[in-house]
Amino acid sequence: MSYYYGELNYVQIQEAIDKNSVIILPIGTTEEHGKHLPVETDAMIAKYVGDKLGAACQEAGIPVLVMRTIHYGFSMSVVRKWPGCPNINTRTFMDYIYSMVESLIKEGFRKIVLLTCHGNHDSLLRTVMREIADAHNVYIMTLAPFALAKDTYERLKKDPEGDIHGGEYETSCMLHIAPELVDTSAYTNVDAIRCNTPLRGPVSTWGLQKTQTGLFGDPTYATAELGKACLEAAVEKGVEYIKAYYEHNEQS
Numbered sequence: 001m002s003y004y005y006g007e008l009n010y011v012q013i014q015e016a017i018d019k020n021s022v023i024i025l026p027i028g029t030t031e032e033h034g035k036h037l038p039v040e041t042d043a044m045i046a047k048y049v050g051d052k053l054g055a056a057c058q059e060a061g062i063p064v065l066v067m068r069t070i071h072y073g074f075s076m077s078v079v080r081k082w083p084g085c086p087n088i089n090t091r092t093f094m095d096y097i098y099s100m101v102e103s104l105i106k107e108g109f110r111k112i113v114l115l116t117c118h119g120n121h122d123s124l125l126r127t128v129m130r131e132i133a134d135a136h137n138v139y140i141m142t143l144a145p146f147a148l149a150k151d152t153y154e155r156l157k158k159d160p161e162g163d164i165h166g167g168e169y170e171t172s173c174m175l176h177i178a179p180e181l182v183d184t185s186a187y188t189n190v191d192a193i194r195c196n197t198p199l200r201g202p203v204s205t206w207g208l209q210k211t212q213t214g215l216f217g218d219p220t221y222a223t224a225e226l227g228k229a230c231l232e233a234a235v236e237k238g239v240e241y242i243k244a245y246y247e248h249n250e251q252s
């Protein structure tokens with residue numbers, strides 16, 4: 001049976017609810033990613049990882065459904081200087097996701113995973129997670145492929161400073177997922193990260209260094225092999241978390 005929620009009829013969806021199936025909602029966005037990557041990069045990575053997690057969960061015997069990827073969300077104005085960033089403000093975005101999650105809970109789902117593939121969404125989605133818990137006593141999960149792949153990326157990366165936006169990591173992922181959409185002739189290292197200060201983390205990295213081309217990282221280090229390794233690691237780790245979440249009995 002398909003793991004796509006949208007391909008089932010309501011009888012099959014009721015069966016999935018009765019099995020306490022896990023729902024995965026991949027969430028990307030559409031925003032500029034420099035001259036070499038498509039604006040749907042985050043959404044494409046979200047869809048790819050969501051699909052792979054769906055297949056891997058099925059393989060592991062975890063009942064799972066994957067929803068269609070959310071393609072639009074919130075981007076800070078620093079990237080909206082370039083075209084390609086249709087934007088949803090923070091509160092509208094949070095209300096939209098909250099409303100969707102709440103409706104899934106009302107259908108009867110209790111294990112819901114937000115797969116977040118865009119840094120500007122992390123805190124917003126974790127706030128939604130807490131609001132849902134307060135209102136419904138249902139604890140949803142947020143997973144980020146970049147965080148799941150962190151150990152693998154740190155081990156294999158060549159860029160000493162790493163990648164925030166459109167650099168080695170994301171370009172490598174896209175070289176694996178859709179190499180035909182990566183314009184390798186447009187690579188530039190002018191926005192390689194140079195702000196390796198203790199403020200990285202406590203202060204938004206976008207406020208520590210000006211971007212000239214809309215990037216925050218160096219794509220010249222990217223390889224399809226690195227992308228494949230990171231994405232496989234994200235799926236492998238993701239299934240471990242989802243399995244533990246599925247098997248965890250809620251507190252009474």
Ligand SMILES: [Zn+2]
Binds near residue numbers: 033170
């Ligand atoms: Zn991105």
